[in-house]
Amino acid sequence: MTTDEVENTPAHGVSRRFVLAAGAVGAAGVVVGGLVGGVMGRSSGATRSTSATESVDVAIIGGGVAGAYVADRLAADGRRQPVVFEASHRIGGRLWSQAVPPATGVMAEFGGMRIPPQHQAVLQLAGELGLTTIPFPASTTQSLVRLRGTRLRRGEVERVDQFNYAMPAEIGALSPDELFSMINRSVGITSETSLSGNQSGSWSETLTWRGRSIDELSTLQFLVELLGHDGAQFVRDWTAFEMWATSASTWLGVSNSTGGGSYAQVEGGFDQIPIQLIQRAQRAGAEVRLGEQLLSIERAEDGSVQLDVLSVDTGVTRRVRARAVVLALSAPAMRHVVRSSSMLREAPALTEALDQLVDSQAVKAYLSYDRPWWTDLGIETGRSVSDSVLRQHFYLSSDRSRPALLLAGYAFGDVAADLLAPLVPEASSDSSNELSAASRQGITSVLSEVHGIEVPQPIGAVAQRWSDADDGTVPLWGPGDAPHRRMRAAITPVSGVSLHVCGDALSLNQGWVMGALETASLVLQQGFGVDGI
Template sequence: MSEKDQMINRDLDPEIKRPICCSCYTVIKIIVISFTIAFGIATIVLAVRLRGCDSKPKRVVHQQCNTSSLDDAEVQDIIIVGGGPAGMFAGYRLKKEKGSLHKVLVLEATNRIGGRLYSEKLPGIESHVAELGGMRYIPDIQTYTEKVINEMNIVTVTFPADEENEARPYLLRNVFVQQKDLKTAGKAAYKLNKDEEDLTPRQVGRKVMEAIVPSDQMDRDPDKMMTVDGFPLLHYGTLNTFNLANASDDAHNYVRDGNGYSIANINYNAATGIEETRLTTGIDVNYSTPTDGMAAIPITLAKRFESLGGRIKKNTTVTAIIECKHQSKGNVYQLTTYNYETRKKVRYFAHKVILAVTRSQLKRIHWDALWTSPKRQLVDAVISHQAAKIFLAFEEPWWRKESLQYLNLTQGRSVSSLPTRQTYYFTAPNPAVNNRSFVMLYNDGPFARFWETLASDSFNKFPTSNSAIFPMTDTLVKEAVRELALNHNTTEKVIGRPYFGWIMVWDNDLLPRKVEGYGPYMPSESYALWAPGYNYTEVTRNIIRLDEDQDIFICGSVYSIQQGWVEGALQHADTMLTTYFNLSSYLSPSEMQAMKESYYANRRVPFYP
């Protein structure tokens, strides 16, 4: 066979192997060796990096201090981030006591002052204010709030209390009962112990707490707090207390459903939880609220602050804080901000910074101390909690109709284990002139997100709503009316169709965004709760200056002794001002002593509104 025929056969028969030339062998060998060397180098580099890791995380700084822009820049003495109660109280006091010495600027991310205090008037109803955030305070024991209100000449009224109404309706596990029925053994659809069967949900909650720590033995100081099974109470969670008290397996569900707060699902610090339960299980608590709404407190403080020369910049969210060293201006902090109106980044400079923001908002700021400070774990000493409020306005108070008179509903609230959870009633005071009234549905935890899902552009918008941030949808209104009918053992026809609706959701897991016709929306938790294991009296002091080498300070109700209340925000801000800004305490020694005596005399300190 000729050489040519052999070549043809090789092309046709794949079983006949072709000889590989020496140059091909050389190329393949080089490729294999190169790959092996590259893989080896990569492995060594990775091993070195892993070996060099330690428990202290290193943060990549995405921005550098622009020292050249400092030459002609205006440097504030103090920048306060956040226009809520803590931020505006701090700004007002700094300008009032040291106004000539301090240039103070407040940066507020939204287009309004108030933070988690957000008050609005519903159209056609002038008698009551719709509180989309915090809605009340307790003048008897919340001394800071009462003093600020008096100093600012804010007019207040009594907030409708949760009065003892034996006819009050409950819908628990789809069983309709009245409060008087819950005192009859076997009426509630829960498997309770014999000594729990004739008690209301509040009474069961109090019974559990008293079994752990009797009222006369409770001490606010965790170092003096009694122990349970050899461990300080603060190391336990609230859910653990039901087992420690030998309560029935269903007791927790009964208390959670019947009290109307899903907060009972959170295993937060038992020491604070017991105090909170003592407040909410009583019927002798007197609440007040400003006639113009709770937001009147920070708004009035802001007006006084500006009258003293302070400045407020709204629609401006802080994205990063970097420490700068300037030859002539000394130690300065550069705050990089984003303005939602101009859609531009702007830098501000200050010698000191106060962060009067929530935990979730704090963690959105690129600040190295959140990653490198030895005290960084204190930021997570609290648990964030979600909540939602829905307002439905009606031409008349359907709860006062003849068929529902037996429920005796004029004010206060009713409770359901359905997603509506709590219903508050705001009845027209002068029906002959204007009979328009509204209900407020309050729900928290997973139920807040139930309603948040229905407040979406995916559904048809409710035609007579102007909810600024979350769209009120027809689907949401229909579901709310359906549940209201079940909660009151009546029909949807009796409830009727509301002429107006509004919803506000406080959820820290949402994303910041600009809302058309409203402005920037900065998501936030409704309130925070101390996690088990933390000595909260130490954390509330130590977190104020997270990095001892920086003049950056944290304050607000989130890390206070009275979380979720204006009182906590004012108290924490005052502690910061007296400790690090050389201001005198807002309360006189006699006022401080009276406040402490009131706390211990009442054996209760509130933790959420």
């Protein structure tokens, strides 16, 4: 993983979700006059500098959900003139949808892919944009669970000790649901505990384990003390999410705040939400620039904000002044900016919040087929889990007469992602995420072992790895101060400067579109007097 400073990154190495900024005009950058949409090509050039200075009203740094939402609302309000700057040539951030022929009617979602029923604001926004939501597959009684050499249907699992984990008898005798209820009770979570749909928040402040706040304990420490090492590993394998380094409250929030109903997905791709927001903002007068990277940000003498910007396409760096700046970036991207900006290095509200984050890698691999072979096993749609390197398997199609799509592997967490990555080395490529014949064969072999049949070779295959290398890791709160206090302090981290921070990284719903929208709404309300969700 690279730790290079932003200013040492060559133009051709700028990642998909890198730090962006107010941009150049003419040859100094890409000014998008037409409505922006999907992926656009990138070019590189030798870095050179220019003394040209440009002034903008509101510079929105980042073209993901948060940046797109702020731009849309400011443009609709009409009192400010937003300019969105995205260092890559794609709108969407960690929402990135791609078709995998010959499968139709369903998209590969490299980043965010579903909406829990608790996130009504996201569902309402999709409807407002004219997008259709459809059911997203969840685990069913016919889904497979293959752990430590034992393969069962989910509906057959009645006791934890049906799998080969060394746990105390009283724990092994519990069903998985009973086990998770016991974990909740151990810290004081009951049926009356209200999380308000948030995976982090004030609800955790009164909860303790052995006299210690669950905000201050790691998930690994908490689960090992409660269940023993094998018990903790069973919980990790059953959920198929590796979250050892996060705070115990974060893990408990993820386990309890969502679900309990049908998940939804956006027909035509989840990235249509930021794309449609950006296009609507452009129609209302917002400007969008692609291919520009923020190198540093400082306070100007006149009270405005001064940004040094690199054009990815030409290698030209220039200075931009903005009356207000909104940083809508991933956590790794924000850290790049902080390291090169003395104003931000001296802003503890932001630096301490970033220091408390645990950045988790993730890898997804999608395969398409001429038919849904899993229906031969009695599986229509749904989610299976295994302790293989693929971890999670989502069956996204069930019509036997049509080509089908499978999320063959979804590994979340640094160790899990590192184990899967060698099987899909193309997933780290900037040029293509198509998988080679060798990668397809490797994934197929694992799928065959997990499902107990000879799985056919796929027709199409793509993968994506989110890592530090592309500033795409998924942030989660680690042990420390209460996340809701960190979030509110970090929204406006520097006094006397119109600088605002949003995005899911410092939210109460990290890894979800809801987190991006809630922090973007706080920025709109507190910084600009504009309503959000």
